[in-house]
Structure formats: structure tokens, C-alpha cells
Amino acid sequence: MVLIDTIMATVHLLVGGLWTGSVLFFALAVLPTARAGDIRASVFESITSRLTTWSRLASVLMFATGGHLAGSRYTVGSLFGSGRGHLVLSMLALWLALTGLVEVGRARAKDGIAEKKVRTPAENAAPFYLGATGAAVLLLVVAGLLLNPGLLN
Template sequence: MALIDTVIATTHMLVGGLWTGSVLFFALAVLPTARAGDIRAAVFESIISRLTMGSRLASLLMFATGGHLAGTRYTFGRLFGEAPGHLVLSMLALWFVLTGLVEVGRGKAKAGLAEKKVRTPAEDAAPFYLGAAVVSVLLLVVAGLLLNPSILLI
């Protein structure tokens, strides 16, 4: 059982790191290039598609692995009544927000990309992808706090 929990926890952390990292990379490297018009529409569309599919897959994996971890490490009372449980619930809410922002960003960009434009779709989608980048950083902060939740008791 300990081996299974270790594999699940490791998968959870790896997927979370890859997901948040890919969103940050997109928002800080790819999006500015697209806003400047220095990328072809087909390439930008392909990157957005991959980010979206990766985000969907990561959402499912995070929900499954995180659900297992929460179910085996927390009681109902601890989840809703203690700082570590509140962090877990905060993380769950942030994962939903991150997924939603990536999906909305895709939707905003997709309309203009169908017309083979880049700058306008990138501008339209920018607030959502930049918001997703902020949420990604918040998720990493919450993950760090979960490693040492006693810091919240200070």
C-alpha cells in the first residue's frame, strides 16, 4: 500500500509541476511572441491545442490522484477543520479555476485563428492565459505550504 501511495503522490506532483510549468511557459514565452505577431497562426494554434489537451489530461489526473491522496490522508473533519485540509480544498478550487481559464483562453483565441490571424486572438486570449499563469503560481505556493502547513500557525 505504501508503494501505491508513493507512486500516486509522485504522479500527482509531477503532473502538477508539468501542468503549471507549461501554463507559465505559454503565458510568459509563447503568448508575448504571438501578441507581437512573430509566430505563424498554424503554429500558435497547434501550441494552444497541445496546451489545452495537456490541461484536460492533467485535470483528470490531478483530480484522480489528488482525490486518492485526500481520501487516504484526511478525514472529513480534518479536511474542513484544519489548515492542511483548507490548503487541499484551496488547491482543488485553484485547479478548477486553472482548467477554466485555459479553456476560455482557447475559446477566445480559436475564433481569430480560424481567420489565420495571430495578434488579435492572442490579445483576446491574453487576460485568461495571464490569469492562468497567476493561478499556476498560487498552486505552487499552496503545494509548498502543504509540505509544511505548520507555517500557517505562526
């Protein structure tokens, strides 16, 4: 059981880091380029599509691995009755927010991209991708807090 828990934790941390990193890269590097009109619509569409696909896959992997970890480390009482449990529940809420914000950002960008526009779709999607960036940063902060074993026992 220790090996399975180790694998699940490793996959969870790896996917979480890659997922949050890809959202941060998109929002801080790709999105400003698109808002300035310095990228072709087809390239912007390809990148937003890949980010959305990756976000969906990462979301499923995070749910599966995080669910396993929560199930093996917490009881219902400890999830709702301890500081560490509250951090885990916060991660779940942030995970849902990140997933939803990336999805809505893609939907907002998709309409204008179909018309071969870049600036307007990027502007319409920006608040959602920037919100996703905030959720990603908060996820990393909560993960860091959970990695401190003496915190919030």
C-alpha cells in the first residue's frame, strides 16, 4: 500500500505542477501576445485548444490521485474537522475553479477565433484565464502548506 500511495502522491504533485505551470505560462506569455495581436489566430487557437485538453486530462488525474490520497489519509471527520482537512477541501474548490475558468476562457476565445480574430477573443477570455492563474497560484500555496507536516495538525 505504501508503494501505491507513493505513486499516487508523485503523480498528483507532478501533474499539479505541470497543470498550474501551463496555465501560468499561457496567461503570462501567450495571452499578452494574443492581446497585442502578435500571434496568428490559428496558433492562438491551437494553443488554447491544447491547454484545454491538457486541463481536462490533468483535472481527471488530479481527481483520481487526490481522491485516493484523501481517502487513504483522512476520514470524513478529519476532512471537515481539522486544519489540514480544510486545506484539502480548499484544494478541491480551487481545482474546480481552475478547471471551470480554463473551460470558460476557451469558450470565450473560441467564438472570435473562428472569425480569424485574435485581439478581441483574447480580451474576452483574459479575465477567465487571469482568474485561472490566481487559482493556480493559490493551489500551489495550499500544496506547500500541506507539505509541512507540523502545520495545522
